[in-house]
Amino acid sequence: MSDTTRSPGGGESERTSGPPGPSAALPALDPDQLRVLGSLGQEWGRVSGDPGVWRRALPVDPDLGSFPARHELRPAPIVRLVSVTGLGGTQHEAEAAEEADVPPTRMGRAGYRLRRVLLGAPLKNTALIHERMRKLVALPVLSADILSSVAYAPEAMLAVLILGGAAGLAFTVPIAAAIVFMMVAVAVSYRQTIRAYPHGGGSYIVASENLGRRPGLVAAAGLMTDYILTVAVSVAAGVAAITSAIPALAPATVPMGVAVIAILLAGNLRGIRQAGVLFAAPTYAFIAAMFALIIVGLIQGPGGSAHPPPPSPHAQAAQGVGVLLVMRAFASGSTAMTGMEAISNAVPAFKSPEWRNARTTLTWMVGILVALFAGLIALIQLTGVVPGAAHASGSGHETVLSQLARLTFGTGWMYVFTQAATAAVLLLAANTAYNDFPRVLSLMARDNHAPRVFLRLGDRLAFSNGIILLSVVAAVIFAAFGGVTTSLIPLYAVGVFLAFTLSQSGMVVHWWRLRGAHWRKSLAFNAVGASLSAIVLLTAGIAKFTEGAWVAVFIVGLQVVLALRVRRHYDSVGAALRLHPHAMELPRRTICSPSTRDALARIEEDNHRTVEENEEMPSEIHHLSVVPIETVDLASMRALAYAASLQQPVLALHLSPSEEEAERFRGYWTQWGDHLPLEVVVSPYRAMVAPLVNYIEALHRQRRDLTITVIIPEVIARHWWHNLLHDRLAARLRRALHHLPKIVITTVPFHV
Template sequence: MSDTRRDSGGSEDGQQLGPPGPSAAVPALDPEQLQVLRHLGREWERVSRDPEVWRRALPVDPDLGSFPERHEIRPAPVVRLVRVTGLGGTEHEAEAAEAADLPPTRLGRAAHRVRRALLGAPLRNTALVRERMRKLIALPVLSADVLSSVAYAPEAMLTVLIVAGAAGLAYTVPISAAIVFLMLAVAVSYRQTIRAYPHGGGSYIVAGENLGRLPGLVAAAGLMTDYILTVAVSVAAGVAAITSAVPALVPATVPLGLGVIAVLLAGNLRGIRQAGILFAAPTYAFIAAMFALVITGLVQALSGSSPAAPPAPHAQAAQGVGVLLVMRAFASGATAMTGMEAISNAVPAFRRVEWRNARTTLTCMAVLLITLFAGLIALIELTGTVPGGTHQTVLSQLARLSFGTGWMYVFVQAATAAILLLAANTAFNDFPRVLSLMARDNHAPRIFLRLGDRLAFSNGIILLSVVAAVIFAAFGGVTTALIPLYAVGVFLAFTLSQSGMVVHWWRLRGPHWRKSLAFNATGATLSALVLLTAAIAKFTEGAWVAVFIVGLLVLMSLRVRHHYTTVDAALRLRPHAIELPRHAICSPGTGGVEGPGEAGDGRTEEENEETPSEIHHLSVVPIETVDLASMRALAYAASLQQPVLALHLSPSEEEAERFRGYWTQWGDHLPLEVVVSPYRAIVAPLVNYVEALHLQRPDLTVTVILPEVVTRRWWHGLLHDRLAARLRRALRHLPKIVITTVPFHV
């Protein structure tokens, strides 16, 4: 905590810390804007009192302490949530806040209680911190998606080949060998990505930095399509595992799947992320079940003791073997690689040394994936198992052949269903994160940056659930019908990510760059081959849906970017567009400000506010960055002739120093308090600060004045955060807190 009287330690233009990135909380001001800022400061100097007058007029001490440093934040044993340490010794009044949340009508209160029962109480004074994982926990948590795909990818490949009869099934092993080689090549490629991007390098980041904005958006669209279909396909496969064990549930496939998606939605909206060990159990159970199945089945098959597989339902070939058929089968089987980039995205989540642990974990994941996939293909070949018309999956047939219908069969099916549903839940974590990264770069609505009441990216979670549920229902919850949609998004992201790495190594040309470039070029080439295969061979079977979704997402991202660019241009500091306060603040003490809770006749301050002169004010103006809207809000607050405190919440000390530098360039005309918040939330620390001010002076009426962008078209309003409404909900349990907005029309 500090104000601008602290030396900013920089050059005259306030940019001593180097140019910030395009997504920085405090963007850089160019020379023209800095000149306007200095001119504005001189104009303020003409119409406003001396800055020291404003500081002496403050009825509170704005320095309320500080939040802990990032390394001091420790989550609870089973969650990744921590309480926001109270500034000024405050404790959140949870009971009063909950009472204030109740709607006025009986029906509204009933709906409110149902929502709280399902989603939990709001965590206003709580924030999310990163959880560092060791390799034994990171492996199952980050590999659930890719490992679970072996439960349906072999069957998807066989479903294509079987239409050509025995001649088609003869290609099972060669195609599987090509897929295994592809797995190996892509895994090695992502090891290079981890080395080059030790702070996390998802397809959106890698493609955007090395290939340009449009390829980055295409990669992000492919990723989001992948995550949507991960939910649909994983839920479909999980339900199939259940209906294979209980055939009577087959008619309820769609309702069961929609119910699972609803449960995943409610669970993720609650926002509580359980510790990694809880997520690890289903993955390790599935690995154990698959190894038990493969080893037992191979031993039985090689010793001749394996029961005979049921006869193939397609004795006659429906079509001949052709290039198109082989390509379709290859694309379907290659979906076993979905989720392979998860570890490269999550490098910062590992314990030190992060990149080394991530590479080791990726290697283990690749070995497990290749072993399980190859083992299941070998078992399928030896037993002659093919997709049948008995509503049983191939995996269920193999488990029945090896274990009968005993407890081991139940264990295999239960572990399969559990990991498939866990893989769907992984998408609920990753999809909102990609959307938040895009929103940070102005390629998606900023509402996707918002953490909800339970500190989850609620808007992204809801969007994912709705789209996945629609696709799941539209395709009847059939896994093989959804697979053609799957490969396009997956390998589009793979291709662009690996192509971006080729450009990265070519530009960098550091030690061993040729070897690294060769690995990534191989991965890019093979991924592009699968992408083209899936797009061409399966276009009429449903791949067009994925292509359409990708194109639509890219178009929407460009339109959103255009809107934000227009708004930023309107908010840009420029001459002859600045409003100034026309009146100076009253001299300190002229308002007769008394001590907290005191009044001349002995009544408390809350009881003695019948006349305007008996209300004592403090205006708090949260300022995110220096622009026209912020300057208008400051001018409005100063014109009220009441004490004013500007408040800036910064995610890092570097951003805070940059803002202090700009504030100094303006002239430091109003008191400024800078709060560095290491939490992954903004509203909770802001609420906490206002609560601390109220605790310090309960007699004051604190008015929080917020700049608000007002758009001409109502749908553009959806692209802007409604901070005022969120603050009203969070602070209405406190008396004498007023939230007001200063509109800026664009």
């Protein structure tokens, strides 16, 4: 067999970390399909002739080198991007491609230039390096979400209790103590998750593996709802910190918040991930400011603050203190736990030993969280501040955290530092969702529960479609609720604790099935975590349903329904594409007849001619058909049959993200009979389209007199909205290759 598999640098390849690419899960063929594939290969053998003739007829050398091994790449000091030399030994012709991509109309050119200014030039030949984080870097990067929640969770709890007047506020300490206990219990249960899933165990993965498909989808829906609301709530709290320091900006709360989301959108679409040490600064600044506030405030006491504390509030009870009020306050305060699973998701990002460093970092994170939450509650009790107090300037309302900072530090530089650090860490927490939301969506797309467009990396190496979806939904929710944090909190708790409950319940099933060493203790820890999370989930769902929690329930339910519908469509398409004996696609005539062999022999002789000729006659055009094959199915077989029936040289091309899957595809090709030349390229760095374009460009440079026809199998759905679920590869290749002469893109439709 003469095909060549390009392993990175000739060494042992490794599976990429992070979200999988479009070919990261090559569908496995069952024994029945393998038998059909072998039978189909025998039929091909009767009409295709000697495979060696097809190989000798190739007018180019398909061996274009290999991409460098991952261990040979070193990231720059600031960014995790490395320029990789393309196949064929040359870089992409980026400047020519850029000029060719400019639209011809004036409005098109203006829009194109604006896009390039905002997002930067496409990164067509760049690899992402997944750096390993030390604990001191991982702590602020992965805990920004959960630690920043102390800026709004205590206030959200007090905003409910104050409805019961002084009697309601008397429950502040007992409820806070219950929340602290739950923090510790859930953290201990997540330590067990890290031990059981050392390669990353998010709610979607844990629930799907142990509870089944539908619970996994519910967990994913809850998680994505959590990320959407993380953006909305964090931006709302960040804007509140700014308006508390500058009350004159209060009327512009909604425009400011939408503008911040737009900035986050543009920044994440640029796709360049800065090193973790840069993200660490705002989180450490916030931690330092909070500890300074708590320590100084407690030392000063009520009589030693920079400004005298307000008199004890004579809160008027708006409703009686009952179980429902206490439950609502408990659910609101429990939002301080959002982001608890971030470390268990990112275990592979730690330095070795990964799982041990992740567990240690989780312990540090929870210890800091408990100290900050309990300290702020103690300081609130000491000073008597309440939510919703009017600002001293008389313009707008001041957050509880701003009141505490002003009472403790006055209005000097420490107050400004505290508010600035709070705003910065809240916006950083919102940015964390931009990393996790597209990742969960890509995992669902890999499992056919979301449109496959969410697997696609944009030209700036970011999951652009997921980022855009997150920004649009978060901005709509933020604007609909007026950017008020306390109005958004009821939505928050449902998604957070739904994911927690299903994840920890899945771990209970995991330990019950495994029954390894200390399984009873591990099961008990996860059972406690699942029970407490379920209590908060039910509390939030019942007590806050009419206050907005129904929106989160509706969003979760809608996501699950859509995911099941998407999966049903992909299953029906998969059944239609499945290899079976009665759907074999073969040309009606002999592919490689004696006259065709003579023609291919003449093509082989012409391969040595380097002088370009005029192409005004059909006989003067030299052809090469390239057929990208992603999977072995009926659509691919039809495209191969069409290409071979043209009786011109054919090269099949398969791109794989790992050596393992490349070997599996080669095995399928051998089972089929190896009737046509095949080139397998391993490209473990990013989406599959860029290496495909790079490969075709390299072939074009090798023989500029060739007309290269790229023949793509394309699934055509019955309804137009189903077409949105399929990758429009032909259109993307046309846009990427139209600057090159003598490249033809054609599709072979397969209607389902």
